[in-house]
Ligand SMILES: Nc1ncnc2c1ncn2[C@@H]1O[C@H](COP(=O)(O)OP(=O)(O)O)[C@@H](O)[C@H]1O
């Protein structure tokens with residue numbers, strides 16, 4: 253079913269965008285006006301050039317930490333290649349074709365009627381939607397990257413988020429698509445980069461930074477994950493990964509939003525469907541996430557105040573997205589229950 257959904261988006265995309273395919277997608281954004289999603293105050297993405305560095309862990313725990321600070325928060329898992337947020341939040345869907353059928357209004361332009369919208373799940377005080385809800389955990393899916401971009405964008409518009417202070421999108425690893433589509437078409441308020449300490453990860457993260465900068469998406473800072481291991485027996489800090497030996501000037505100049513140690517409890521919590529900020533509220537990992545959430549809030553509010561001072565008229569003109577034309581595709585979806 254997901255294949256049909258992706259094919260449909262691809263067909264629609266090729267029809268409407270055929271002339272733009274010749275253009276460099278990362279340059280196109282400069283000509284287009286980027287849209288805001290209605291009622292979403294702050295749209296953030298969590299990215300990295302590399303997989304396995306902790307993007308989903310950061311996305312989930314940051315979302316819960318922000319919610320615990322009193323913000324209304326949504327979380328969209330956009331990693332179709334390895335959607336892990338359903339598992340990390342205990343809302344798994346193991347097989348394809350399970351649950352009730354819904355209509356996903358693809359390429360719908362114009363405001364969706366409430367009955368056309370998908371309802372997000374609520375877990376730990378955050379609203380959740382995942383591409384993983386459309387596929388089974390064991391289902392192999394490899395959508396074309398630019399199709400995935402269109403799919404994520406449409407999911408963003410098709411979910412009934414309500415009013416949110418923050419909507420966080422957990423991106424798949426990489427520096428091309430779907431990042432380019434999202435950066436080009438949506439007004440992102442910031443990107444958070446996640447890396448681990450060693451060169452092999454930092455090199456890829458530098459590429460992700462260059463990509464975001466190239467498309468004028470503000471990078472709020474970097475989260476250094478798996479930064480040392482605190483021995484649970486003696487408390488000694490052990491370096492697991494070699495420290496980067498190559499200077500990566502771009503990355504080094506970024507604000508360090510936080511360093512998160514390796515903690516077996518964080519991995520176990522993820523597997524059990526309970527974020528570590530919930531399961532171990534006193535741990536150093538949780539302290540780091542709370543600190544990151546506070547920093548993100550401060551940066552966003554400061555940026556907003558600065559932007560309002562600089563261009564009050566321009567900011568007022570920003571209209572929520574206004575799309576036209578409608579098309580619907582049927583997709584199956586999860587039921588709102590834990591499986592395990
Ligand atoms: N600080 C950490 N300590 C221990 N395990 C971690 C930590 N950060 C992430 N993990 C674990 O590492 C694995 C990969 O993390 P994940 O967030 O899925 O990475 P990504 O989304 O970048 O692919 C998961 O099993 C996760 O639980």
Ligand SMILES: [Mg+2]
Pocket residue numbers: 307308309331334336422
């Ligand atoms: Mg992930």
